[in-house]
Amino acid sequence: MNPKTKTFFSHAGVHTVLLIYTFIALFPTLLIVMNSLKARLSIFGAPLEPPLPSTFDLVGYQTVFSSAHFEQYFLNSLIVTIISLVLILGFGAMASFALAEYDFQTNPLLGIYLAIGIMVPIRLGTVSLLKMMVALGINNTLFALILVYVASGIPLAVFVLTAFFKTIPKELKDAGRIDGASEYRVFWLVLPLVRPALGTVAIFNMIPVWNDLWFPLILAPLESTKTVILGAEVFLGQFISDWNAVLAALTLAVLPILVLYIIFSRQLIRGLTQGAVK
Amino acid sequence: MTSMRKLNRKFPVHILVFLFPAVLIYTVFMIYPMIDSLRLSLFSSDAKNVVHWVGLENYRELLTDPTLSNRLWGALKNNLIFFVIHMCVQNPVGLLLAYLLSLKIRGSVVYRTLIFTPTVLSVVIVGFAWKLILSPLWGISSHIPLLNLMNLGVENSALITLSLISVWQYVGIPMMLFLASIIRIPEEFLEAARVDGANAWTIFWKIQFPLLLPTAGIVGVLTFVGNFNAFDLVYSAQGALAGPSFSTDLLGTFFYRTFFGFQLQGGNPYLGSAVAGIMLLIILVGVLIYLFGFQRRIENVEL
Structure with a gap:
């Protein structure tokens, strides 16, 4: 960025806003893909958790x-x-x-x-x-x-x-x-x-x-x-x-x-x- | 020059060859169906399936039949709300993101690539994915503040929720278009203002924003045409009946039901054509307002 540019956001502020929005943009897709690889119980039990070896299951794809x-x-x-x-x-x-x-x-x-x-x-x-x-x-x-x-x-x-x-x-x-x-x-x-x-x-x-x-x-x-x-x-x-x-x-x-x-x-x-x- | 001389010399067969396939397919499968649909909207078929001319009778029926006109006005009203939410949320958020990305901070290419991702996804998939996420069965929305306010199963929040899902998906388009025109503003303009001691806030509203108005016009008309033609999202998240109790019915779903039928109700292509005729009229009015009202007035501020 041009060093002389004074913005109404600080650098950190800009990153924060963009990071939050990036998260909002990606979250639903990640959630779906992640849970598609899990067993039924953990889809409902821990929906926000990534698939772990213990919860990994491809039954949906079958x-x-x-x-x-x-x-x-x-x-x-x-x-x-x-x-x-x-x-x-x-x-x-x-x-x-x-x-x-x-x-x-x-x-x-x-x-x-x-x-x-x-x-x-x-x-x-x-x-x-x-x-x-x-x-x-x-x-x-x-x-x-x-x-x-x-x-x-x-x-x-x-x-x-x-x-x-x-x-x-x-x-x-x-x-x-x-x-x-x-x-x-x-x-x-x-x-x-x-x-x-x-x-x-x-x-x-x-x-x-x-x-x-x-x-x-x-x-x-x-x-x-x-x-x-x-x-x-x-x-x-x-x-x-x-x-x-x-x-x-x-x-x-x-x-x-x-x-x-x-x-x-x-x-x-x-x-x-x-x-x-x- | 060469081509001009050739033109005078003999009949320019090659021009026809170049133009023929595109013009033929476009005319037969795009322009003709549009005109033919308008023609069909002036016909009707009776009990014995005999088709006859009825003039504007289909349009009269749509506007005066108690059930049909109720649905038509309901869909139109919902569509307007759908459009207003896009204009008030999607386009300002797109502008804000574009502005932040234009600051050339580290990683801005990564940000814009990731933020644009939902736009390339199928509306059907997006609609269904959000339906699951907001479903009380899964219970994800209860973990996250604000999400629990969005409910597709309740009449007075379903339309707003669907509109916000659509905003979420398409915010990348105004973002990219605004970003493109912010980048194109010559640095000298901003430099001159800075020398005069203007801060970023003043520079944005006094210099950048006026120069973005032509883009705002394009974004507005694209939003309008897209919104008044929307169908997939409602169909996949709420079904053809656009529930609960038609609270998410848009012109697109109304068109589909009228033309194709639903459940026990048979479809009526002639009445359906009339709905398409009304939609065409609405879209043309929007495009003409843009072309003659908006674009002409802002020509003098264009670069």
């Missing part, structure tokens, strides 16, 4: 894996999230390149058209979406979910990526063109240059897609198409009185996204703080 298809749910979530992200990034980058690079008549209008979806939530079109998926015969498939997530992910992707493509020096692209590269080849050449923005967009979309409950619940509620979140939701409802199982299911649903967050937190926070929204 119940989860023997009575629900969590491997299947994980696979479904993974398929939906990865394919959606690849398509959002691919189609989003192509459209953004066109909007940033070419000066055609409807360009500004098209930009506004694509930006509408940033503010208006796709959920409000659910009634019609369900009708459409039924008519196409793809309700209760992961494909239906992917289509919805790609459609709702494109607006923000185009918004962020267009701004990034505009910052790429013209000389780079023209050098390629002089060498006789086609427009597609030029796009392919500059794509690696927007990699940081692609990372930001990927993380911004990954979290809501992985965590969504609404569309799996309405478009693909079958046992074979359940995502982790829907699977956990249904399981939690059925096993509500089996605390070991419930805590284990909660932990299993939280863990993948926590691991991804730990890996990508730098990139996510950089994206947020470098004005991806503005």
Whole structure:
């Protein structure tokens, strides 16, 4: 800190406030994960105690894996999230390149058209979406979910990526063109240059897609198409009185996204703080 | 220039190729369903399942049918309270945390990473985890002061409790956005004020805060859209009936019940579309107030 800065908090005061808040932020998750590894008696007897060798018990996880298809749910979530992200990034980058690079008549209008979806939530079109998926015969498939997530992910992707493509020096692209590269080849050449923005967009979309409950619940509620979140939701409802199982299911649903967050937190926070929204 | 010349020379097929997939999927699966839902809200089906045009009848029913209008106004009122609590707790706390993190104390990167963690978790999981933590069965809340005041099973505290859970989860977003704009304020501004003898309190309110207003506007509109579209938290913690006795019913859960049905009550897609139409109207009004009222007025203080 700048030594001349007089704040209304002392250094110790700042640390105290931040430490307390960090504790508040982490406490519930820690509590759940910790207790999921304990025997039933000590979950209730000493909920604030970490699992000890004497209280360690994996019975909750055994119940989860023997009575629900969590491997299947994980696979479904993974398929939906990865394919959606690849398509959002691919189609989003192509459209953004066109909007940033070419000066055609409807360009500004098209930009506004694509930006509408940033503010208006796709959920409000659910009634019609369900009708459409039924008519196409793809309700209760992961494909239906992917289509919805790609459609709702494109607006923000185009918004962020267009701004990034505009910052790429013209000389780079023209050098390629002089060498006789086609427009597609030029796009392919500059794509690696927007990699940081692609990372930001990927993380911004990954979290809501992985965590969504609404569309799996309405478009693909079958046992074979359940995502982790829907699977956990249904399981939690059925096993509500089996605390070991419930805590284990909660932990299993939280863990993948926590691991991804730990890996990508730098990139996510950089994206947020470098004005991806503005 | 090259591209311009090319444009004049021949029909720019490549532009279409670049735009086609994104525009197609977005139009078919986002814009069309939105418009089609509005269209469906003007229809109804009778006992024989024949669909016919009814104009604004669904909207009239929602606003005048005693049970339905009761639920609609109840959900709207709850949603407003939900929003006001976010504005009064989540965003000021986010601003305070952002300010503290901007002081560049040791370990601030670790703090902000950890404080942001709840935001990446699924709302469903968060809702259920808190339900367990606050459950009298587990008895954790009785060990911790303040937590024992939060009760999801009692009518007059359930909505406030749910709102605070949501605040707990999402405080990271205003924190990050405010932090980003505090960092962007040029050091010379603050230096000049310090030379004039201003203390940190004055510097914050006279210099930093006015410069943060555009961000406050974005935070406000994001909170508004998110809150009036909320569903998962109530559904996972309280169920589709948003109990106790509808005290936590939001527009999102009301929409779900109307459209999809619940327990013995069948769903009605046409009436459901009308609820979505009302939600769309509310969200559009919020966004337009932001765009034309807020953003325009603060343009002159922007950097």
